[in-house]
Amino acid sequence: MDVLTLQNFAGCVGQAFDLSLGESTVPLTLSEARPSAQQILPGMRREPFSLLFRSHSAIVLPQQIYRLKNMSLGILDIFLVPVARDKDGIVYQAVFN
Template sequence: MADAAFTLARFEPLVGSRFLLRLDDAGGLPARLVQARAGHGGAADRPPFSLTFEAPAEPALPQRIYRLEHPQLDAVDLFLVPVARTATGLHYEAVFG
């Protein structure tokens, strides 16, 4: 996916859909996009935004770059940070500024 395609408008329609979060061992975890939210400030050509994904609680993944796949997108490499544990899994956030 070209850098220009990393916009809030590109991801908002995908909220609620499933991604595959690839792991180093060639396996993967299901990850659902639970939120696409506008940020504040940033460059005029691309306002900041964040994406929040929910994945299973185990294994708990450390912050780092992960490849995510979705049928409507090219594979994307995102820096994900664990931000919350919920009753249904772990939330990971990617921030674009």
């Protein structure tokens, strides 16, 4: 995929994504895919959107680009930022402008 869009992810909410950490993986679940409130500007290649992924691990990974693998979308490199922690684990966000 050249340009990822909200439509690419909309049907994947609830699906598993495997985050690669070299020899090991961290399972994530895509919990939300929603359009951004940001105004669409002339020349933008896509409508801005954000994704929320949930990890049931207590370990917080630093913000950086991670390689994710999903059954529907294949392998993607996505910049993830930890944005919340609760009793169920860590929430990571990806924002696409």
